Amino acid sequence: MESRVAEGVRPMSELDDIDALARTYRARLLRFVAYSTGDADLAETIAQDTLLRAYNGRASFRGECSVATWLTGIAIHVLRDMQRTERYRFWKRVKSTAIDVHEMASFLPADGSSPEAQLLAKEKVEHLAQALENLSKKQRTIFLMRFTEEMTVADIGEVLGMQIPTVRTHLHRALKAVRGELGARI
């Protein structure tokens, strides 16, 4: 982790502009929470709360990790706090908006390849999304932190309060399960 901030002096950063913060990170947060929880609507709320909490607590950002990693850590805490509440359990029972993997796969940007190749790529995306759904909540979150948010194993351990070997074990299990779901291709 690189240290960006001189001791005692915090320069003006992107954290000081909440609109810019939302513009830059909202979609990314939304994706992380949506695929971590499997609930698109809940992800909206968590993303909003995370940005607000980050803005209010921006003085505590020491620049020891990237803003994206810091926000992911806050999102994990917001999610944990919310999952403890009765209101969350109630709404989870009553209304949970599952993600439509077919719809999501249709957003795969066209890269100039043949229609057949694009169809195949979309199918692969759907398979991976379904494989993620079958992981345990913890495995899924850690998988996303590593491969979607591109966090290091050490950063994941720090955010989740886990030892590196524990993170590694969860990742091994997640990878084994995902590979099993995806078949012999990888």
Place this chain on the structure above:
Amino acid sequence: MTPELSPHLPEEAMDDALMGLGAPEWEAHLAHCALCRGRLEAFRREVREFNQASLAWSEARAAQVPRAAPRPKARPALAAAAGWVLAAAVLLAIALPVWNHQHGSSPGYASRDASGDAPAAVSVPGDSEAQIAEDNELLRSVNAVLNSDEASPISEYHLADGPRARLKGRRELRNR
């Protein structure tokens, strides 16, 4: 007999390489083995495509439900002032009826006499001597009906007697 070692990366080493925790000897193997590199690259490509699609999906979703960036909370001083105003309003809402109650200005207490004594006795229309006499007569007639010589079910079916008498009474009842 020692098992034959695979010339390629075992699954665990492949996972470690994906996690960014690959051991130097496996990294060296990857540098030379196109098959293992291909397997790693295939997984990375699938993840990359998933990341692209899911990010485009969430961007579209964020744009579809246009929400303003979350507003920071109101300044504490302003929030505190609003709290005090609310508290004062609640206090007034409680205090005014109590004051009115104690000083008798409420219309609900208009029947009190001017000297502030206890309210006058409540007069119910129709509560006259004639009405009382009429009611008494009605009650007497009810009593007369109740005290008539009609046999009670207990004595009629010998329910107050012993068990044998009760059995006899039930038998008679069934035979009727």
